[in-house]
Amino acid sequence: MNETATRVYAEIDLDAVRANVRALRERAPRAALMAVVKADAYGHGAVPCARAAQEAGATWLGTATPQEALALRAAGIGGRIMCWLWTPGGPWQEAVEADIDVSVSGMWALEEARAAARAAGRPARIQLKADTGLGRNGCQPADWAELVGAAVAAQAEGTVRVTGVWSHFACADEPGHPSVPLQLAAFRDMLAYAEKEGVEPEVRHIANSPATLTLPESHFDLVRCGLAVYGVSPAPELGTPEQLGLRPAMALKATVALVKTVPAGHGVSYGHHHVTDSETVLALIPAGYADGIPRHASGRGPVLVGGGVHRVAGRVAMDQFVVDLGSDGGRVRAGDEAVLFGSGAHGEPTAEDWAQAAHTIAYEIVTRIGARVPRVYRNA
Numbered sequence: 001m002n003e004t005a006t007r008v009y010a011e012i013d014l015d016a017v018r019a020n021v022r023a024l025r026e027r028a029p030r031a032a033l034m035a036v037v038k039a040d041a042y043g044h045g046a047v048p049c050a051r052a053a054q055e056a057g058a059t060w061l062g063t064a065t066p067q068e069a070l071a072l073r074a075a076g077i078g079g080r081i082m083c084w085l086w087t088p089g090g091p092w093q094e095a096v097e098a099d100i101d102v103s104v105s106g107m108w109a110l111e112e113a114r115a116a117a118r119a120a121g122r123p124a125r126i127q128l129k130a131d132t133g134l135g136r137n138g139c140q141p142a143d144w145a146e147l148v149g150a151a152v153a154a155q156a157e158g159t160v161r162v163t164g165v166w167s168h169f170a171c172a173d174e175p176g177h178p179s180v181p182l183q184l185a186a187f188r189d190m191l192a193y194a195e196k197e198g199v200e201p202e203v204r205h206i207a208n209s210p211a212t213l214t215l216p217e218s219h220f221d222l223v224r225c226g227l228a229v230y231g232v233s234p235a236p237e238l239g240t241p242e243q244l245g246l247r248p249a250m251a252l253k254a255t256v257a258l259v260k261t262v263p264a265g266h267g268v269s270y271g272h273h274h275v276t277d278s279e280t281v282l283a284l285i286p287a288g289y290a291d292g293i294p295r296h297a298s299g300r301g302p303v304l305v306g307g308g309v310h311r312v313a314g315r316v317a318m319d320q321f322v323v324d325l326g327s328d329g330g331r332v333r334a335g336d337e338a339v340l341f342g343s344g345a346h347g348e349p350t351a352e353d354w355a356q357a358a359h360t361i362a363y364e365i366v367t368r369i370g371a372r373v374p375r376v377y378r379n380a
């Protein structure tokens, strides 16, 4: 692709993905690493990122939906794959046939896994998910004995193999949060119960990116890293990517579509929330909320253009927004590059900066970059 002719594109550096996987493996040296590639690898492209992560030593891949896991297999990706967000009637048999580890949070899911195993003629690899306090998916402690008992019975009849026991943190991105040790204790209890009942999990796991980075006692046999694999910091309090030893993999770049001088007192974009205070130069950036640029960053989102960082002037529209270049105006021409975010190494804003501007988290900034934005891969 000729990037200079491209309206907006996301440049993905697969060497950064590899370096981040290696850095995370060093942070959790006794655990295996699962690269979480759900939601199209947080907007970075599931298949290329899965391959890069495997090249750097990730032995597991994780997805939310079974469809995402099956798509990886359809692309020819081997190794262990686990998916955890099931609904009744989901593609259980396809998952069993594709050698995907499936998460089971309740009795209905165990029943569907058993039925799929019978139809497929081979055992389902299931991982029992404990709700140790997140209060989202997973089996409550009060229901654990029933689920574990049924799983052990299904294992004895040969329809399932319990390959894992796992859970997920609510507040691992807030170091020192009191729920973290409570969840770890609950996980150890639920794990001990399952093992006493005869479950021999190959992998026990609870750590996401922030726990991998800050909480070694949470690493167990496997760490599940999503955002950190893409080099983005899970929370400002944890540090910048650089401080965490990570390299941002995505840079979002656009081509300036129009540069023009407008008089003082000119309204800019829908609603006229920005009005020029003197004669100035505006640059039109051809990317909008349909591309994943958060409308909540209207008036605030930062863009590197013409050697300086300028803020979105007025509203972000569906396909475009404007920056007021002020005294830098003379240096910018239509066709110049505008960098919305990147590693920050060349003065450009970061995904974390956009998260702050939009009052959201960096997870959402990279993940919501839309399907209309081409991904351009470096170091494939």
Ligand SMILES: *Cc1c(COP(=O)(O)O)cnc(C)c1O
Pocket (backbone or CB within 6 Å): 036, 038, 064, 084, 168, 207, 208, 209, 210, 224, 225, 226, 227, 228, 234
């Ligand atoms: C998304 C997800 C992860 C990865 O979380 P990060 O904070 O991005 O590392 C891990 N486990 C589960 C269950 C998830 O849904």
